[in-house]
Amino acid sequence: MKNKGKFIVIEGMDGSGKSTIIKMFKKYLLDNNKLDKFVFTREPGSTFSKEAEKIRDLILDNENDFSSTVDALLFATSRRINLEKGIWPELEKGKVVISDRYWHSSFVYQGILGKAGLKEVKKINQIATKNTKPNFVIFFDLEPQISIERLTNLRNHMDRLESMNVNYYIKLRKAYWEVINDNPSTFRVIDASCQIDELFEKVINVLKDEKVI
Template identity: 40%
Template sequence: MKENGIFITFEGPDGAGKTTIINLIAKELNDVLLTREPGGIEIAEQIRRVILDKENTAMDSRTEALLYAAARRQHLIEKVKPALEEGKIVLCDRFVDSSLAYQGYARGLGMDEVYAINEFAIEDLMPDLTIYFDIEPELGITRISKNKGREVNRLDLENLDFHRKVREGYQLLMERFPDRIVRIDASGTVDEVFENTLNVMRGRIANIRPLS
């Protein structure tokens, strides 16, 4: 139950720049909660460290999917749902679509199978709007390598073919959920992507609070 809150998620392949944009967006809004997955609260941050640890190369794909769902559940119950019930705008850096694209499609577990795991975790609470930052995998990887301050995690070390499959997975999700997911070209400058994202939010969320 969202009550009067608005739930907006931000998705995209690694290196798309979504974290930069979501931080800029948060500064434009009142009564907003900015959070991320996996993480956002202590239990989920602990799970995040296990999932993304570069030493955990032996992790099974199903284990990975289950850990993401577990972190998501705790984050949702402890942080996201209470904020929505208070009428806040919740901006979340990644949500269930990441699991569908990364584990469901790129890992080959099946989108429907991974969604079933997450359906149990989220209890039908889906975003009002998902903004997908689209970028060529080659450009995304180049950005990661140039950003010395960015956290380099286990998924960043996957080969180019994996990152291409992630993008294909997101493209399939856009076809499946065209009313919810809006594509943003993330290959432009930060200012261009930021302005395009604001325009999407103004156009798609009718009752969103005024942006400055």
Template identity: 35%
Template sequence: MKNYFITFEGGEGSGKSTQIDFLNNFLNKKGANVLCTREPGGTPSAEIIRDLVTKGDPNRWSPLTESLLMWASRTEHVEKLIRPSLEEGKWVLCDRFYHSTYAYQGIGHNLGIEKMRSIKNIVIGDIQPDLTFIFDIDPVIGIERTKKRNSEEDRFEKMDLNFHNNLREAFIEISKGDPDRFILIDAELDVSAISEIISNEVMNRLIL
């Protein structure tokens, strides 16, 4: 079975992690060798950066500094984990990738997607997912979900509602960019219904 790189994107509290666990189990049952990872993070060095950007005061970093930290984490992640894993024949399922930076820093923090794209071309080159699921959710509902996690990683969740509304619109626009690669999912559907959509899309687009 050929291996693929699949990413999961969306706003806070959209249920990505639950569906990554589902797809991991689904693929394992089909005999796939699967790596599940996340951004920011994924390697020891990148996880250190994760702590810096996901915890603390929302104004801890300037938008540009925050962006560069994200790209530094991603460079480590791609070079030390994602690219080698793909070369070894593993499927890679990643909770967020560079489209989150396009949305969060490019749109949410007004740095511009073109600037983010220029940095992307420098630091990770042409690597891109084969398939990206974008989870769309009302930010009010998503933030309420995140409060139940009681996690220290709440820096972005504490940003104002306008920021999260802009994020939602950014992800919707991103999803329109390539219908062969992006799949927009209503994250307010029942968990099992979302899982069925994901398994069907993976089967129809990548496996069959």
């Protein structure tokens, strides 16, 4: 599928600052009269679909106990709805679509850390997305201990997909790097251990280098 716009994904360790940076970037675009050229969404769920949001609620509900394969299928279903209702049409209009997470999260959480298997999760997503690949992925890298420190300070509630075990975050970071090393040209890795203003400048520099802004 040849798109007129650009599809950019932001991935990262828990507590790496993704959500804050996206908010800062929206303000940056607004201040520079460029916001109308961009569209934002996030996963699981969709900015464009209440049905995908219902799937998000199902996925994150602490009372549910789904297998990794069921999680992978739910994510893929939500992802497909997000593509159909928003991402594909906006790319066709020539917009820059920025998504907070995409299939790389499924590769990591259900494919590598879970029991669904990376090969199987990739197949599920290739079918669900018509193999729609982002132009590039910005990955916020963070040491596991820093992830836990930030999550402890910032959050009072953890959803079903989060953990506070340092060994878990060691495995999480290793899994992300497995995905990154499988296709390094797609990723723009940023050290997220710095202050938020410095992190924002790093992101802006990447977007300028890629001629997005």
